[in-house]
Each structure stands twice: as C-alpha cells, then as structure tokens.
Amino acid sequence: xxxxxxxxxDSLSRDRISELPETLRLHILSFLPTEDCIRTSLxxxxxxxxxKFVSSLNFNYSDDHTSTALVREREKFLNFVDQVxxxxxSSDLYxxxxxxxxxxxxxxxSTVRSFNLWVAVALKLRAKKLCxxxxxxxxxxxxxxxxxxxxxxxxxxxxxxxxxxxxxxxxTLELVAVGAPSESFSNDLFSYCPALETLRFxxxxxxxxxxxxxxxxxxxxxxxxxxxxxxxxxxxxxxxxQRLHVNDCVWDNDxxxxxxxxxxxxxxxxxxxxxxxxxxxxxxxVDSAVISSLGACFDYDDIEASKVRFMLGGLLNIRKxxxxxxxxxxxxxxxxxxxxxxxxxxxxxxxCDDYVNSVIKFLxxxxxxxxxxISEFVDRSDxxxxxxxxCCSQVNGRQKFTLHLLKKxxxxxxxxxxxxxxxxxxxxSNSPHLNEVIRINSFGQEDEEEGMEDEEEEExxxxxxxxxxx
Amino acid sequence: xxxxxxxxxxxLRSSDGEVxxxxxxxxxxxxxxxxxxxxxxxxxxxxxxxxxxxILTKVIDYCKDQVMISSSSSTTNNPNERTEQERKAWxxxxxxxxxxxxxxxxxxxxxxxxxxxxxxxxxxxxxSMIQGKYPQEIRDMFNVVNDxxxxxxxxxxxxxxxxxxxxxxxxKRSSSK
Numbered sequence: 001x002x003x004x005x006x007x008x009x010d011s012l013s014r015d016r017i018s019e020l021p022e023t024l025r026l027h028i029l030s031f032l033p034t035e036d037c038i039r040t041s042l043x044x045x046x047x048x049x050x051x052k053f054v055s056s057l058n059f060n061y062s063d064d065h066t067s068t069a070l071v072r073e074r075e076k077f078l079n080f081v082d083q084v085x086x087x088x089x090s091s092d093l094y095x096x097x098x099x100x101x102x103x104x105x106x107x108x109x110s111t112v113r114s115f116n117l118w119v120a121v122a123l124k125l126r127a128k129k130l131c132x133x134x135x136x137x138x139x140x141x142x143x144x145x146x147x148x149x150x151x152x153x154x155x156x157x158x159x160x161x162x163x164x165x166x167x168x169x170x171x172t173l174e175l176v177a178v179g180a181p182s183e184s185f186s187n188d189l190f191s192y193c194p195a196l197e198t199l200r201f202x203x204x205x206x207x208x209x210x211x212x213x214x215x216x217x218x219x220x221x222x223x224x225x226x227x228x229x230x231x232x233x234x235x236x237x238x239x240x241x242q243r244l245h246v247n248d249c250v251w252d253n254d255x256x257x258x259x260x261x262x263x264x265x266x267x268x269x270x271x272x273x274x275x276x277x278x279x280x281x282x283x284x285x286v287d288s289a290v291i292s293s294l295g296a297c298f299d300y301d302d303i304e305a306s307k308v309r310f311m312l313g314g315l316l317n318i319r320k321x322x323x324x325x326x327x328x329x330x331x332x333x334x335x336x337x338x339x340x341x342x343x344x345x346x347x348x349x350x351x352c353d354d355y356v357n358s359v360i361k362f363l364x365x366x367x368x369x370x371x372x373x374i375s376e377f378v379d380r381s382d383x384x385x386x387x388x389x390x391c392c393s394q395v396n397g398r399q400k401f402t403l404h405l406l407k408k409x410x411x412x413x414x415x416x417x418x419x420x421x422x423x424x425x426x427x428x429s430n431s432p433h434l435n436e437v438i439r440i441n442s443f444g445q446e447d448e449e450e451g452m453e454d455e456e457e458e459e460x461x462x463x464x465x466x467x468x469x470x
Numbered sequence: 471x472x473x474x475x476x477x478x479x480x481x482l483r484s485s486d487g488e489v490x491x492x493x494x495x496x497x498x499x500x501x502x503x504x505x506x507x508x509x510x511x512x513x514x515x516x517x518x519x520x521x522x523x524x525i526l527t528k529v530i531d532y533c534k535d536q537v538m539i540s541s542s543s544s545t546t547n548n549p550n551e552r553t554e555q556e557r558k559a560w561x562x563x564x565x566x567x568x569x570x571x572x573x574x575x576x577x578x579x580x581x582x583x584x585x586x587x588x589x590x591x592x593x594x595x596x597x598s599m600i601q602g603k604y605p606q607e608i609r610d611m612f613n614v615v616n617d618x619x620x621x622x623x624x625x626x627x628x629x630x631x632x633x634x635x636x637x638x639x640x641x642k643r644s645s646s647k
Contacts, residue, residue, distance in 0.1 A: 013613055014571065014613060015612060015613045015614045015615065016570075016571050016574035016575060016612065016613075017570070017574050017608075017612040017614065018612075018614055019574070019578075020574060020577060020578060021578075021581065024577060024578075024581050027593065028577075028593055028596050028597060028600070031593060031594075031597045032597060032600060032601055033601070034633075035632070035633045036600060036601050036602065036603075036633075038630045038633040039603075039604065039605060039633050039634065040600065040605070040608065041626055041630075042605035042618070042623060042626050042627065042634070043605050043608050043609055043614055043616075044609070044614050044615065044616060044617050044618070045617050045618065048626065076631075076632050077632065079632070080630065080631075080632035080633070083629075083630065084630070087629070087630075
C-alpha cells in the first residue's frame, strides 16, 4: 500500500506542503502553539506572513527553575506576546490561550498589566474562546464585558467570578485549580449566566466548603473531575441539565449530592469513593448510566454496594446501564429496572462464577432486557466457568442457566483467544432467543457477524419476563 | 449490515484516469459528492480532478469505514459505535505509514471532497509533525526549498527572536491543567 501510494511520478520530490491551499495551511497553523506557528514563517517566502492571519493565539510559558536569568526570560516572553499582538493582522481572533507558570509567589504588577492588556485586545478582536491558566493562582485579572466570548477556561482566582454575568454569550465555563479554590462563589452565581450550557470543575479541592449550589437556567452539562469534598452538601438544580458526569472525585465524611434535573439524560459516575448519599429528584428522563469503579481492586462491602444501589435506585427509567464494577455484591443488591434494555459489563481478572451468576440473575430479572455487551477482556487467567474445580458456584454446567430474554450479544474483543470464544459459546448456547451476535475488535471494527436462524421468539417474552430467578 | 436490496453504485475517476466504483452510501460520506448526487448532476463518471488513484483508494477506505460504523441493524444500539479510545486507535492505525507527501495529498483530497473526519485526522498528523520543529527540519521533511536570502532570514529571526532562540527539544510543553 505504502509503495503504491508513493508511486506518483514526481510525488517524492515535490513540495506539496506549500501547494496546500492557503486556507488549509492556516487551518493547520491554528492548532499549533503560536511559537511554532511563527517559526513556520522561516520555511520559505510563501510562509512568511501566513502566521499573521491565524485565528488562534496560544502561548505557553513556564519558569525554567534551572535558569539563572528568570527575570530576563519572563521579560522576553512578555515582549514576545506584545509583539505578536502588534504585528498580527487585525482580523478576528477565535481563541486566545495563555498558560503561564511562574515560580514567584505572586505575579508582578507589570505582568498582570500585560495580561490584562492582552485579554482586552483579544476580546476586542471578538475572541470566542479564552483560556487563562496562570500560576501562581489568584492573580485577579480584569475581564471586560464581551458579547462574543463563548468558552472560558480559567484557573480559579484569575478573575472575579462575579464578573461572569457580563458575559452574555458565555456557553462553556471550565474552572481549574491545583488545590483549594482561592475564593468561593455565591449560591446563585451561575443563575446570572443566561447562556451557560457547560460547566466543568477540574482538580478543585472543595474540602472547606459545606454547601455548594449549582443552578443555572440553561445549563446542559456538568462535569466534575478530580475534585474533592469533605462533609459537604452539593445541590444541583438545573431544569435543562442533560448530562451529569462525575469522574474520580473524592468524598470524605458525610457528603450528599442532591440532584434535581427533569431532563437529565446521561449520568456517568467513575469513582474510587462514594458520597454518603445521593438524593435524586425527578430524574425521570435518564436514559443511560455508566457507573464504573476506577480503583482496580475496590473492595465492596455491604455499605458500598448499598450506596450504588441507592444511587441507581434514583434512576428507575434507565434503558442502558454500563456497570463497570466487578462485584457480585453490587449486582445482588440492584433493584429490577422496568425499562432496561441493555446491560454492559466488563470481565476483569478477578471474576469468579459468583459474579457471572449475579449478572445472569440480573439479566433475567429485568423484563425488557435484550442486549448484553461485554467489553474489554483484559486478563482472565483466573476465570473458570466451565465446571472447573476452582469454581465457587453452581454455574459449572452449560445447562444450568438460561437467559430467557437475551436477543443480542455484543462482544468487544481486545484480543481473541479460546477462552473468549468459549465464553461466547456458553452464552449463546444458553440463550434460546438470541438472534444476533456481534464481535468488535480493538479498533472498533466488526470482526465477524453471525445471524442465527432460529427465530420463533418475539412477543410472548414480555409476559414471562421478571419471573425467572436465574 | 446484512445483504440489502441492490445498492446504487457511483463511479469516480481519479486525476490519473483510474475509475473506481463505490456504493452510493460510501461516496456520500464526502459532502461534496453528496451535494452532487443529491442535485442529480452526476450521472456518468464523476471526475475527481485533483486526486490521484492511490490517494483516492485511501480516501475510499476511509469512507467505507465511516459507512460501516454509522450503519446499524437496530436504531437503539449500534455495536460499531466507537469509544473515544477506539476512535483514536483506529485513526492512528489508519494514518500509520502515511508519508509527508501522501499526507499533503490526503489533506487536499479531504478538503476538496469535504470529508471532515479525514481532514481532522490529517490535520492532527500534520500538527504533530510540525510541532516543536525548526524551519530547516520542516523543509527537509516536506522538500521545501528555502528561497530566503540570508539577510531576509536574519531579519525574520530577529523580529520574533523568542520563537527561534529556545531549543524546542528541551522545552517542556505542558498541556492544559
């Protein structure tokens, strides 16, 4: 293939990159840090002025702690950015990103003045996206009002959060902290952002907070990543909320999450720990939920299993559940879901037949369950499911269970081996109504498809559903 | 997925005269072709004047894959839907072994045919090739002839000294956090 591609008469020695249409070259340059982008001006004459028309500016500076001339280096950087703003064409800017890390305890006045100036110019050039990640934190900048700014990503303390209300078009707000946020926001802060659709907190330590309220009229997405709470009540009340994704957050002591969101559609929860309780109100629209434990060897005791049960108990209408927890205790505790059609489970290394049993039981206790997805076989060296002596349970015969409801089986392979094939065969031979088996390889491509001919199932299943103990 | 009723075929001719016959659904991944087909102004062979056969082959491979992952036997659950991780792995595999000259041709093709996903893959690859490189390295990579006089070169270097003086190989480019 490669040979074939090269075989053009003159393709090897031709300067194809300079032949690319200018718009395309500009598009490529817009993904580069401004420093690299400017460096391309020296490639050849056709590139000399191109950088001036690139619609994104992206600067990255951090103090090199081995340098002896830090003051001069910082100065040079400030001059460089100043110059770029001056020499650049005056066409509209799409984004301005500044990552600045200084070893100083706080930024110098002149530095802050420069930053303020750049932000003002960027907004004057109608920037839609602004990223200001400044360390040390809490170097408050002035944020002029803007009718164009849609995306704002900040380290906590960069601006006075009360100023957010001046950004009438702001749709996405990302707040990043390396530790405890240097200021708190008032409970109704986001209510003043009429267009705000996406809110993300990353790496914030909210341990000092006892109450956190998030409510906004048009908020659609909330992402909480790697944050920390201690003895705190978190209240989310958002009528338009569609997605709530919580990833790798830490909950100490008595934390409670209260969520009231009628339109919530997708709930994702990746965890190493769980808050004490979830209070879900009116989450009638949640269609899919992904619950995954991130700790490889999370030990589930009854309390944790109950918490998961409690969490899912508030999502009774879900249609798709992805439960990435290798614990039979959790499965045992789950209530039946009236609408659930699809279950996704992983098969990790420490699985034993108790787990398989509990999955089978769960599949059979949900009357609409049709599809089982199995993803990521990682390593199942301890995995015995075929009458092996190590088995701790009763599933050790191929006839001992029946999946009455299952119609479709999707297996995502990461590697194929006999065990995987055997496992699929086992499921197939015990699912009388199965009519579709799909295997997907690690590139997301379908490996092979099998249609099974025996199709006399269909309607009568619904009535029987729910009665099979598994 | 399964054998559906007769599929409409479309014929494409590359700049070097090779004719490719593909399913209509595959051709329609390219927005430019989709528009042509929908306006019904493409009955015989569609000439793709700026794309050579080996490149068009690669483009068609991409389109076929897109059709595969977007079609599905049931509407509720598409098993071919990729996770983020799988998409990345697939993209990497697809662009593997693509040399700089081919990459440029792929970019032109995906730009002309308006195939956003392929364009993004190409741009990503191009960005990763250029980032952190000095002008001479970029010239070598893409056979660009330096047409600046030493004086001009000096002038440009001085103008934005900061961008040129620091050695990109030793610079830590910390990503957003």
